[in-house]
Amino acid sequence: MRMLWAAAGLMVTGLSGVQAAPHGVPPAAARFKADVLTAGKPDQGRVALMAHELARELGEACPFAAPQDARPLEACKGRLYAPRSALRRHLPAFVLWGRMRDAALPLKDTHLTQFGPDVFSATYLPLFMFDGNYTVAYDERQNLYRIDFVAAFRNRLQPGLYPYPFWHEDNKWSIYQGTNRLTAWVGIDPQAGVEKVKVMQFSALGAPHAAVPDKIATPVFDPDTHAKWLWTDAAGRTQPQVTLFDGLFSAGNPHLKSLDEAYRAMALKFRDGDCMSCHVPNNPDKMKRLVLLQTPAHAASEIERVIESVRDDRMPIDEFGIEKPMPTRMKNELLDQAQAFASVLAAARAWEAARSAPRTPAPGGTKG
Numbered sequence: 331m332r333m334l335w336a337a338a339g340l341m342v343t344g345l346s347g348v349q350a351a352p353h354g355v356p357p358a359a360a361r362f363k364a365d366v367l368t369a370g371k372p373d374q375g376r377v378a379l380m381a382h383e384l385a386r387e388l389g390e391a392c393p394f395a396a397p398q399d400a401r402p403l404e405a406c407k408g409r410l411y412a413p414r415s416a417l418r419r420h421l422p423a424f425v426l427w428g429r430m431r432d433a434a435l436p437l438k439d440t441h442l443t444q445f446g447p448d449v450f451s452a453t454y455l456p457l458f459m460f461d462g463n464y465t466v467a468y469d470e471r472q473n474l475y476r477i478d479f480v481a482a483f484r485n486r487l488q489p490g491l492y493p494y495p496f497w498h499e500d501n502k503w504s505i506y507q508g509t510n511r512l513t514a515w516v517g518i519d520p521q522a523g524v525e526k527v528k529v530m531q532f533s534a535l536g537a538p539h540a541a542v543p544d545k546i547a548t549p550v551f552d553p554d555t556h557a558k559w560l561w562t563d564a565a566g567r568t569q570p571q572v573t574l575f576d577g578l579f580s581a582g583n584p585h586l587k588s589l590d591e592a593y594r595a596m597a598l599k600f601r602d603g604d605c606m607s608c609h610v611p612n613n614p615d616k617m618k619r620l621v622l623l624q625t626p627a628h629a630a631s632e633i634e635r636v637i638e639s640v641r642d643d644r645m646p647i648d649e650f651g652i653e654k655p656m657p658t659r660m661k662n663e664l665l666d667q668a669q670a671f672a673s674v675l676a677a678a679r680a681w682e683a684a685r686s687a688p689r690t691p692a693p694g695g696t697k698g
């Protein structure tokens with residue numbers, strides 16, 4: 331692995347290539363001037379370790395591969411989704427995700443989507459491939475460290491392997507396909523009190539490299555099926571399959587069917603409450619920090635906040651951002667369905683946890 335260290339804005343000429351220590355040891359590249367290390371700023375040693383761990387995991391678990399091949403995607407997903415993965419350990423309760431269209435635009439003025447670490451590590455990040463190369467720099471303007479990973483996007487997968495049709499918007503799909511770099515913005519997380527990856531952005535603003543696949547023509551976006559964000563394919567399966575925990579929960583999980591049904595029942599109530607006129611990928615309300623609710627996986631990472639915000643009459647709101655209380659009956663029905671979805675989700679997770687709990691090997695060493 332080769333890394334470049336730069337204390338941006340301080341020592342532009344101090345850019346220097348260093349060889350990484352083989353494993354586990356962060357580079358001894360204390361090339362930051364002391365004035366970067368003032369109180370309240372992330373600790374550069376810990377950020378260095380984080381960058382090294384993340385790059386190693388991404389490079390090993392999600393290496394460059396053919397952009398249509400679903401097997402490396404599944405392998406990558408399995409590693410990143412694991413609760414103790416480096417990625418999961420370095421994400422806060424909610425991570426912000428989006429395109430970097432303009433390198434000069436401050437993050438606070440950027441449209442980003444909020445994700446729970448589970449849905450993010452399972453359905454978004456595995457769509458990218460890595461070679462383990464990265465750079466770390468301190469960005470004075472943002473007051474955050476940035477880790478830039480060399481990356482490429484899998485642009486030829488089956489549609490159901492994307493959490494929603496990214497090609498509903500040409501510009502979005504074009505940047506996804508042309509991604510050559512993924513940027514992780516690292517700051518102190520007020521909740522955890524330590525450095526976390528607060529924001530991640532994909533972009534084509536890095537150096538061009540050979541693993542970026544040729545672009546394919548934007549697939550036809552059929553608003554009648556895809557704009558529903560959740561659709562049923564010719565074989566009668568709910569799509570996108572990844573948003574039904576496909577590959578995360580085992581096919582034998584007895585709760586999968588009820589999870590799908592519970593989501594659909596809740597989604598009808600979301601429609602009554604007008605939630606889906608705002609909480610969908612095309613972001614009609616132009617939310618700065620978009621919350622998505624349009625599939626089971628997206629709703630799963632938000633379900634606690636859904637219940638709280640509806641119970642406390644903070645949601646829904648009107649187009650002016652003013653609370654718009656629902657009729658009591660509608661509100662109670664929504665809360666009932668949301669609670670039902672949360673219970674099925676908990677049961678499905680518990681089933682997976684019990685299944686993967688370490689067991690005493692049977693005599694002869696065969697697995698139990």
Ligand code: HEC
Nearest residue numbers: 603604605608615617621632635636639645646647648649
């Ligand atoms: C007119 C657009 C609009 C509608 C309709 C709407 N929301 Fe929101 N929602 C927003 C915006 C904007 C935010 C961000 C609020 C903020 O952070 O200030 C938000 C935030 C949220 C959040 C995150 C809350 C948190 O704790 O951070 C949840 C959950 C949510 N909405 C659920 C719902 C549900 C459920 C409905 C339907 C009952 C709904 N919303 C209807 C615009 C809308």
